[in-house]
Amino acid sequence: MNPVRKVVLAYSGGLDTSIILRWLQEVYQCEVVAFAADLGQGAELTEARDKAVAMGVKEIFIEDLKEEFVRDFVFPMYRANALYEGVYHLGTSIARPLIAKKQIEIANQTGADAVSHGATGKGNDQVRFEMGYYALRPDIRVIAPWREWDLTSREKLLAYADAHGIPVARDKRGESPYSMDRNLLHISFEGKILEDPWREPEEEMFVLTVSPEKAPDRVTYLEITFERGDPVAIDGEPLSPANLLARLNQVGGANGIGRLDLVENRYVGMKSRGVYETPGGTILGIAHRAMESLTLDREVAHLKDELAPRYAALIYNGYWFSPERVMLQTMVDASQENVSGVVRLKLYKGSVQVVGRQSTRSLFAPAIATFEDDHGAYDQADAGGFIKLNALRLRIAALLRQKAP
Numbered sequence: 001m002n003p004v005r006k007v008v009l010a011y012s013g014g015l016d017t018s019i020i021l022r023w024l025q026e027v028y029q030c031e032v033v034a035f036a037a038d039l040g041q042g043a044e045l046t047e048a049r050d051k052a053v054a055m056g057v058k059e060i061f062i063e064d065l066k067e068e069f070v071r072d073f074v075f076p077m078y079r080a081n082a083l084y085e086g087v088y089h090l091g092t093s094i095a096r097p098l099i100a101k102k103q104i105e106i107a108n109q110t111g112a113d114a115v116s117h118g119a120t121g122k123g124n125d126q127v128r129f130e131m132g133y134y135a136l137r138p139d140i141r142v143i144a145p146w147r148e149w150d151l152t153s154r155e156k157l158l159a160y161a162d163a164h165g166i167p168v169a170r171d172k173r174g175e176s177p178y179s180m181d182r183n184l185l186h187i188s189f190e191g192k193i194l195e196d197p198w199r200e201p202e203e204e205m206f207v208l209t210v211s212p213e214k215a216p217d218r219v220t221y222l223e224i225t226f227e228r229g230d231p232v233a234i235d236g237e238p239l240s241p242a243n244l245l246a247r248l249n250q251v252g253g254a255n256g257i258g259r260l261d262l263v264e265n266r267y268v269g270m271k272s273r274g275v276y277e278t279p280g281g282t283i284l285g286i287a288h289r290a291m292e293s294l295t296l297d298r299e300v301a302h303l304k305d306e307l308a309p310r311y312a313a314l315i316y317n318g319y320w321f322s323p324e325r326v327m328l329q330t331m332v333d334a335s336q337e338n339v340s341g342v343v344r345l346k347l348y349k350g351s352v353q354v355v356g357r358q359s360t361r362s363l364f365a366p367a368i369a370t371f372e373d374d375h376g377a378y379d380q381a382d383a384g385g386f387i388k389l390n391a392l393r394l395r396i397a398a399l400l401r402q403k404a405p
Contacts, residue, residue: 001141003028003029003030004028004030004113004114004141004143005030005031005112005113006030006031006032006033006110006111006112006113006114007024007028007030007031007032007033007112007113007114007115007116007143008033008035008103008106008107008110008112008114008115008116009021009024009032009033009034009035009115009116009117010035010037010099010103010115010116010117010118010129011034011035011036011048011052012036012041012045012048012118013036013045013047013048013049013051013052015157015161015166015168016118016157017118018051018055018161018166018167019151019157019160019161019164019166020116020118020145021034021052021055021057022055022164022166023145023149023151023160024116024143024145025055025056027149028143030114031058031059032057033057033059033060033061033106033107033110033112034048034052034057034059034060034061035060035061035062035063035102035103035106036048036049036060036061036062036063037063037065037095037098037099037102038062038063038064038065038066039065039066039069039095039098039099039183039184040066040069040182040183040184040185040242040246041182041183042182045062048062049062051167059110061106063102065098065102066184066242067240067241067242068098069095069098069183069184069185069242070184070185070241070242070244070245071241071242072098073094073095073097073098073320074094074184074185074241074245074281075229075230075231075241076329076332076333077090077094077311077315078229078281078284078285078288079229079230079288079332079333079335079336079339080304080307080308080311080312080328080329080332081285081288081289081292081304081305081308082308082311082312082315083285083308083312084264084312084313084315084316085262085264085265085312086309087260087262088260088262088264088276088312088316089185089186089260089276089278089281089282089285090312090315090316091181091183091185091186091187091188091276091278091281092125092181092183092186092188093124093128093315093316093318094185094315094320095181095183095185096125096128096129096132096318096320097128097132097318097320097321099129099132100128100129100130100131100132100133100136101132101136103115103129103133104132104133104136104137104140107137107140108137113140113141114140114141114142114143115133115140115141115142115143116142116143116144116145117129117130117142117144118145118146119144119146120146121144121146121147122266122268122270123266123268123272124266124267124268124316124317124318126144126146126147127267127268127317127318128317128318128320129318130142130144130318131318131319131320131321131322132318132320132321135321135322136321178190178191178192178194178205179191182207184242184245184246184249185245185278185280185281186208186258186276186277186278186281187207187208187276187277188274188275188276189201189205189274189275189276190272190273190274190275194273194274194275195273197263197273201261201275205275206259206277207277208249208253208258208277208279209252209253209256209257209258209259209277209279210253210254210255210256211256212256212349212350212351213256213349214256215254215255215256215348215349215350216254216255216349217349218348219346219347219348220251220254220255220346220347220348221344221345221346221347221355222234222235222251222283222344222345222346222347223235223236223342223343223344223345224283224284224287224342224343224345225341225342226287226288226291226339226340226341226342226343227340228336228337228339228340229288229291229292229333229335229336229339230336231244231284231287231288232244234247234248245280245281245284246280247280248279248280248281248283248284249279249280251279251283251347252279252280252282252283252347252352253277253279255279255347255348255349255350256349256350257279257282257283257347257350257351257352258276258277258278258279258280258281258282258283259275259276259277259350260275260276260277260278261273261275262274262275262276267316267317267318282352283345283347283352286345286352286354287343287345287354288339290343290354290357291339291340291341291343291357291359292304292339293357294341294357294358294359294362294363294364295338295339295340295341295359295361295362295363296335296338296339296363297363300335304332304335307328307331307332310328311325311328311332314328338359338361339361340359340360340361341357341358341359341360341361341362342356342357342358342359343356343357344356344357365377
């Protein structure tokens with residue numbers, strides 16, 4: 001293959017991508033452009049620029065993508081009520097297409113002929129990144145170090161880091177930390193004792209949430225305002241998408257909400273165990289469904305429920321830019337036209353309970369639904385014919401069974 005002139009690396013400043021940066025320089029003898037996406041991971045990026053400069057990188061992009069991430073990726077996903085395998089809020093999955101999109105934009109801007117990422121050959125992220133790259137620039141060259149090098153264990157990585165003067169983060173016990181991915185929607189943890197699915201996660205591992213046992217002994221009430229399926233205010237205060245999710249993370253984490261311990265089915269064929277913290281997303285998902293319960297037509301709601309697992313799988317498997325995901329999004333967004341109003345929630349020791357909802361577009365008709373006198377709004381006698389017509393095929397089948405020898 002032709003030599004690589006310039007490569008844009010998805011760079012976090014952490015151990016793996018720091019090693020990859022040096023490895024690209026040594027093996028490919030090319031210029032490396034470092035790109036770090038600020039998706040709300042906090043202080044993790046504060047030293048990334050200095051590390052890249054120290055390693056001889058001349059072009060460094062640290063992009064604040066928090067608002068775009070929540071507005072254009074997280075919120076559309078929650079409109080669809082997407083949960084992978086019924087429980088996972090897709091916090092890592094939904095971030096990858098945005099990172100891939102920005103990498104390709106920077107490659108076009110800087111004249112790079114290749115892109116690189118730090119995803120392993122055993123994981124889903126390699127698929128998500130590269131599906132995004134090829135969807136946006138089909139001729140781009142992709143360098144996936146984990147599929148090329150011989151640094152196939154943690155010990156070899158640490159030895160390489162020591163040999164090249166790359167700092168290694170340590171946990172409180174002086175050990176290498178859990179493998180973590182953090183953004184404004186969640187934190188995921190893998191590795192160490194979590195590789196034994198029988199072992200309970202260590203309490204000191206968690207970052208965003210207190211344990212439900214240590215959450216306050218008092219109820220917290222919360223009101224979320226929705227407009228066309230998206231949350232726009234908390235307790236009447238308008239907030240930008242990123243600030244709104246950050247606020248939900250804060251109040252949810254303080255009440256022990258959003259922990260998930262999951263053995264999931266990776267797209268590449270294996271099962272893996274991950275532990276997730278998604279406090280704000282957990283609250284948002286429950287509130288959104290409550291708003292839909294009041295404002296969506298029955299058949300529309302049921303059709304969305306049938307398609308939600310397919311939508312979630314498309315995101316999990318890396319097909320954000322696929323025509324089928326775009327088609328589903330168009331349908332989902334059309335369903336949200338009347339999903340506006342306020343949902344009231346009660347948070348307590350890890351639980352989220354819906355205790356109220358109201359909307360000017362409500363399909364709930366008290367005059368018809370009441371157990372009291374409805375003054376003729378609903379003729380209960382009509383139900384007899386309705387039931388007989390719907391039972392007709394069952395009655396015919398029963399008659400046939402009675403006649404059978």
